[in-house]
Amino acid sequence: MSDAELVLRSTRVITPEGTRAASVAVSAGTITAVLPYDAATPPGARPEDLGDDILLPGLVDTHVHVNDPGRTEWEGFWTATRAAAAGGITTLVDMPLNSLPPTTTVEHLRTKRRVAADKAHVDVGFWGGALPGNVEDLRPLHDAGVFGFKAFLSPSGVDEFPHLDQDGLARSLAEIAGFDGLLIVHAEDPHHLDAAPRQGGPRYADFLASRPRDAEDTAVASLVAQAKRLHARVHVLHLSSGDALPLIAAAKAEGVRVTVETCPHYLTLTAEEVPDGASEFKCCPPIREAANQDLLWQALADGTIDCVVTDHSPSTADLKTGDFATAWGGISGLQLSLAAVWTEARRRGHGLEDVVRWMSTRTAALVGLDRKGAIEAGRDADFAVLAPDETFTVDPAALQHRNRVTAYAGKTLYGVVKSTWLRGERIVTDGEFTAPKGRLLTRGH
Numbered sequence: 001m002s003d004a005e006l007v008l009r010s011t012r013v014i015t016p017e018g019t020r021a022a023s024v025a026v027s028a029g030t031i032t033a034v035l036p037y038d039a040a041t042p043p044g045a046r047p048e049d050l051g052d053d054i055l056l057p058g059l060v061d062t063h064v065h066v067n068d069p070g071r072t073e074w075e076g077f078w079t080a081t082r083a084a085a086a087g088g089i090t091t092l093v094d095m096p097l098n099s100l101p102p103t104t105t106v107e108h109l110r111t112k113r114r115v116a117a118d119k120a121h122v123d124v125g126f127w128g129g130a131l132p133g134n135v136e137d138l139r140p141l142h143d144a145g146v147f148g149f150k151a152f153l154s155p156s157g158v159d160e161f162p163h164l165d166q167d168g169l170a171r172s173l174a175e176i177a178g179f180d181g182l183l184i185v186h187a188e189d190p191h192h193l194d195a196a197p198r199q200g201g202p203r204y205a206d207f208l209a210s211r212p213r214d215a216e217d218t219a220v221a222s223l224v225a226q227a228k229r230l231h232a233r234v235h236v237l238h239l240s241s242g243d244a245l246p247l248i249a250a251a252k253a254e255g256v257r258v259t260v261e262t263c264p265h266y267l268t269l270t271a272e273e274v275p276d277g278a279s280e281f282k283c284c285p286p287i288r289e290a291a292n293q294d295l296l297w298q299a300l301a302d303g304t305i306d307c308v309v310t311d312h313s314p315s316t317a318d319l320k321t322g323d324f325a326t327a328w329g330g331i332s333g334l335q336l337s338l339a340a341v342w343t344e345a346r347r348r349g350h351g352l353e354d355v356v357r358w359m360s361t362r363t364a365a366l367v368g369l370d371r372k373g374a375i376e377a378g379r380d381a382d383f384a385v386l387a388p389d390e391t392f393t394v395d396p397a398a399l400q401h402r403n404r405v406t407a408y409a410g411k412t413l414y415g416v417v418k419s420t421w422l423r424g425e426r427i428v429t430d431g432e433f434t435a436p437k438g439r440l441l442t443r444g445h
Helices: 077-086 106-116 135-143 166-178 190-195 204-210 213-230 242-254 264-268 290-302 334-347 352-366
Strands: 006-015 018-027 030-036 046-049 054-057 059-064 089-094 123-126 149-152 182-186 233-236 258-262 383-393 412-422 425-429
Touching (some): 006 352, 054 352, 059 077, 059 352, 077 089, 077 334, 077 425, 089 334, 089 383, 089 412, 106 123, 149 166, 166 182, 190 213, 213 233, 213 242, 242 290, 258 290, 258 352, 264 290, 264 334, 290 352, 334 352, 334 383
Parallel strands (some): 006 054, 059 089, 089 123, 182 233
Antiparallel strands (some): 018 030
């Protein structure tokens, strides 16, 4: 490491080979070596001794709604990326909807990139959108560097991003399979949703009944069947139904190219604890019962579920009304995702190596970011420094999100992020931020 500019030393560094005491050498924003803890610091390199705090790769969150431009009062690149950095996330991939315009054409992608360019505190990539009638836009978006394409199989909640019916899904997926792209899917079947009881009002039990598990299960089954027929790559977004897991496991065993994510709120919050009228807990698909949550954790442990992402989907506070039928559905979780998942993971006997695999290594692999997701030579020097045994109580006023509505308010969580590093530069320390240093990423770079 004779050319190192920076050496980070910790008694606990999470590497692909396990957790060990190590010195991590960095030059020009890249990890150049992971060496023994007591390796000599070369002349001219700046040493940083992290003591017993854990050095882990920066998290990669591939499911974030930044809502910028067009609904910037809901979030925005400046606030979203600050929240990400505060939570140890160094890369995020922005969803194509809830912004105006949605990222469904190359021109719309250019608009999004112009808006994000000088506001990103972390690295940012972009998903494209697959809508009825935009099949001809998919390959140009792919060539322009989006990481894949988002589609809904039921209404999205915003008029400018309509859902695909089964014929539309087949057409879009055939086009995407033609260039070996990735389709990521909100899988709820509209017919099951239409048939479910809809009472409205403040009772969470009524809202839960309106988004039944079989809506997810049916939609996942149809998606898997299409992927198998076309040998296409598909990814199931924000899985909440444990009943869909046997089908997914069987598909993977058959060689179907399907991956699956779930979210911190499904892993850490339960339907039984949601107060009536508390629509900060509303999301679609919904937070389900504790027994269902156990199935999700089991599937993470055995690999049926690949990764954990936030589905950060904020809105202004006035849209979180006390009526679950009309309130905006979305959980704000960027800043708290690592701590929330770690708190429940440790309770269930999982280690931080598991959390890193679910929230960094596999998410980076999902979108082909081979310079992210691990502490090893040749990767970007993106890190989070974590005090895993320290706790904090969630105070909404301390969040960096533009609208500080959170389902985690008042919860005591393990894992305090002491600092976050992007390409060898510290971008936040104990709540103090540098100027934005994030880059806009394209697929393959």
